[in-house]
Amino acid sequence: MADHVVSTERSRGGMSEQRRRRVRLEISREAARLFWAQGVDGTSGDQIAEAVGLSTRTIWRHFRSKESCAEPIVAQSVEWELATLRSWPLHRSLEEHFATEAKRLVSEISPSEQADAGLGVKMIRLAETEPALRTAWLMACDQVEHELAAVIATRLGLKPDALQVRLHAAAAAAALRVINEYVGAGLLDGTDPRELGDESFAFIADAVRTATGGAVGDPVQLDEAPAAPDEGAADRQE
Amino acid sequence: MADHVVSTERSRGGMSEQRRRRVRLEISREAARLFWAQGVDGTSGDQIAEAVGLSTRTIWRHFRSKESCAEPIVAQSVEWELATLRSWPLHRSLEEHFATEAKRLVSEISPSEQADAGLGVKMIRLAETEPALRTAWLMACDQVEHELAAVIATRLGLKPDALQVRLHAAAAAAALRVINEYVGAGLLDGTDPRELGDESFAFIADAVRTATGGAVGDPVQLDEAPAAPDEGAADRQE
DNA sequence: AGTGACACTGTCACTAAGTGACAGATATTG
DNA sequence: CAATATCTGTCACTTAGTGACAGTGTCACT
Incomplete structure (x- = not known):
């Protein structure tokens, strides 16, 4: 048996x-x-x-x-970002990738998923005033940060727990968090979804690029990744 | 009296x-x-x-x-960063300011404050595994983020709740958080305090500069602050 | 079909977190 | 000392969350 x-x-x-x-x-x-x-x-x-x-x-x-x-609903509301980051090919720029993924997403979303997304946005909003919920929201952001660390690590040819990578990931994840809060608040306050949606993905890519000092966002050549011309102090960490 | x-x-x-x-x-x-x-x-x-x-x-x-x-002890452990940010003069670079402030701090710290700092580091460490404490730690980081937003706003001549400012503040605060966790973990694992301390303040300034895409860190001329192209990207916020 | 193993759920008794209400202590002011 | 307001302890109480036991449905093997 x-x-x-x-x-x-x-x-x-x-x-x-x-x-x-x-x-x-x-x-x-x-x-x-x-x-x-x-x-x-x-x-x-x-x-x-x-x-x-x-x-x-x-x-x-x-x-x-x-x-x-509240965690599953909140987590689901950043799931698309996680998936998008996971599927970001080395040879594409972040702007390109986010733009195409966002378009694909909008066409494929189901009504029930839309309802869940609405609930997620409300929970994120609620998290600003209810400290009890803040944990759930920050957990989700933590997920994004970890996913980002993995992505950035492979793009820069470093390990995910290298200090440099962690710094970039944390900064970029924080920027994404702020944008999520901003967009969510806008939606709940009655801003036209289309208005926010159209600019948001370009905005996201730009924010990530800025938060990482330009180190993350561009296409990466395969032979360039492991090279990583000495960025000074950061590489002594693993 | x-x-x-x-x-x-x-x-x-x-x-x-x-x-x-x-x-x-x-x-x-x-x-x-x-x-x-x-x-x-x-x-x-x-x-x-x-x-x-x-x-x-x-x-x-x-x-x-x-x-x-645990909050007060944790909050106290970032208090010096808050104070340092508050007292950052427009005409100085972040590197200069942090270096002098850090030196001053090291000489002035009392034994009891040192003990409190030790406890704070332990709580931050504990926050990684105890979700209950994570909230306290993130609250403290939130404080730093708000302080940073105020500082950045005056330096860039924008409002503290402008999207651009919030993005920079969040990214920089996240970088500070990672450095705090990194340094704290190092201390608890027995790394020589001097070794970490010497490089850390230069490191901090550099991390903030990178996380803000270079927008925050340099000295600011008084006439330059309000000048900032006022109807730029950040003004759709109110 | 029958039987045992297992995962899931409900019921109930229980611990611990946190609050409301009242009384006593303490401190400041006149 | 008297008057007042804040701070604290005691106790009864609500609610979040757990442990233990029992009932039920599902799957596997015979």
Whole structure:
């Protein structure tokens, strides 16, 4: 029985991971709705449980705290940025890549994803005044920072934990955070989505380029990556 | 000494403000010690209260949550950066200013402040693994970001909430955060303080300059500040 | 089909975080 | 000393979150 392990192990442990994510997202949707409608403090765990049709105990089995119920929705709202960064080819400029990816995204987005995105924006807005939610938002930004570190590391031919890379990644991620907050606030205040959307991707690329002192944004030649002409003090770190 | 306005007016509502800060700091010291020794989850509010010699109820009067007990110690550990930024004269370069301020600081620091700084570094380290503390650390970084926004705004002749300013401030603050984490981790891992200290202030200035795309760091002429092409990219913000 | 293993959920009792309300202590002012 | 306002301790209380146990559905193997 030890030889055909594959199918058994998948069906047991693997099915749940997908299912678990769906349940968490479902809980997160209801929690976000309630948080937005009544505030975080004004929403109890029991209310969330009732809204999603589960027992309170089960909520705590999926989320370690009330605030963290918002995490999946918030995380999903930066997921497209993560995906875009992951798929950024070496030979393209950031502007080009963001422009094409943004266009593709707009055409492919489903109504339910759009609703989730709306909730995500609201949570980000709420995070400015509700310190409890701020953690969730900053966690998502942290994800972006790590993804950026990986991308930048390969582009500059350095390790992801080199100080130089971490600095660039942190600065660029911070810029992305500010833009997200800015765009989100604009949307919620009634600015026309099209107006913001059209300029935003060019803006994003420019912000990343600036925040990294111009080190990240241009196309990279394959033979150029490992070369990295001594940038002084930074390379003594690993 | 202060028999006049200061003492009277403060004694009613405001005397407490100074005293309150001292009490909060005292609590924060004990909390940080315990957090470091036993972890955050392993430390109860009752323990903190007992360690500092107050009732548990009084702890909650000074801090809205257990984790926030760490805030004052963490905040104090970036206080010198805030002060240094506040006192940055227009006509000096960031490198010069940081170098002189750092020297002055090293000579003036008291043993108790040194102990507090040690605790602060430990809390920052702990924040990497304890999400509960991460909020405190990021709050402190947020302070730095706001201070930076104010400084950058006056240097560029823009408003503090202009998008351009917010982007620069966020990127620079993120860079400072990474450096703080890097230096702190180095200290805790036994690196010689002198080795890190000597290069760090030059490093800081350089990081800020890079993160702002070179826009922040140079001396500013007085007549140049308000000049900035006033209807440029950043003005769509109000 | 039957049986055991396992993952998921609900129920309930419990710990710990945090608040409200009241009373006593302390300090400042007149 | 009297008057007032802030600070603190005590205690009862709400709520977030956990541990333990039991019931249910699903899959695997026979």
